[in-house]
Amino acid sequence: MIDDGISHVRDAVMPALSHLDGYLGLSLMIDREKGRGIVTTAWRSEDAMRDSADRVMAIRDAAVSAFGASRADVDGWEVAVMHRAHHAREGSCVRASWLRLGKDDVADAIETFKHGTLAKIEDLPGFCSASLFINRAEGRAVTTVGYDDRSSLEYSREGANAVRDEAARQMEADVLDVAEFELALAHLHVPEMV
DSSP states (O other): OHHHHHHHIIIIIHHHHTTSTTEEEEEEEEETTTTEEEEEEEESSHHHHHHHHHHHHHHHHHHHHHTTOSOOOOOOOEEEEEEESSOOOTTOEEEEEEEEOOGGGHHHHHHHIIIIIHHHHHTSTTEEEEEEEEETTTTEEEEEEEESSHHHHHHTHHHHHHHHHHHHHHHTOEEEEEEEEEEEEEEEOOOOBO
């Protein structure tokens, strides 16, 4: 039901959300092999995100059904860094890494990512974009790195692992999970933040 879910997000969710104040777009990442999907919606401010919560709930529930899933986990993140060499193209892929940070180390982690890690990520073959999302209250972070196509994603794997391991050491972070996805929809209109 993955393709049905993608169609539903594109044809129903995106138009419904576009009418909500503060909405800045969405992206949809899919791992077909594991049956896992992540929809990211962006909002102009935390207040806009919070104010939309009741209206988004019904839209989210319909999307969960369209994918044939039983539930959705919902997390709130601050966009700390957003950098694009260029916009995603059809066939783009994403590698996401989830990290646990010390709650007191969030500002240092953001600076490490901006002023060290990002330049190394940009050198990876097929680099398209990179972002860093932070949950300050829980001391967690997610990085996403977009690549032009599946072959670039695969070719970059070894180099990306080395960059991530070094960054985690510098940030004194624990890597919780790493996953690779097809970028099924890329309509996230968050401005450049470096």
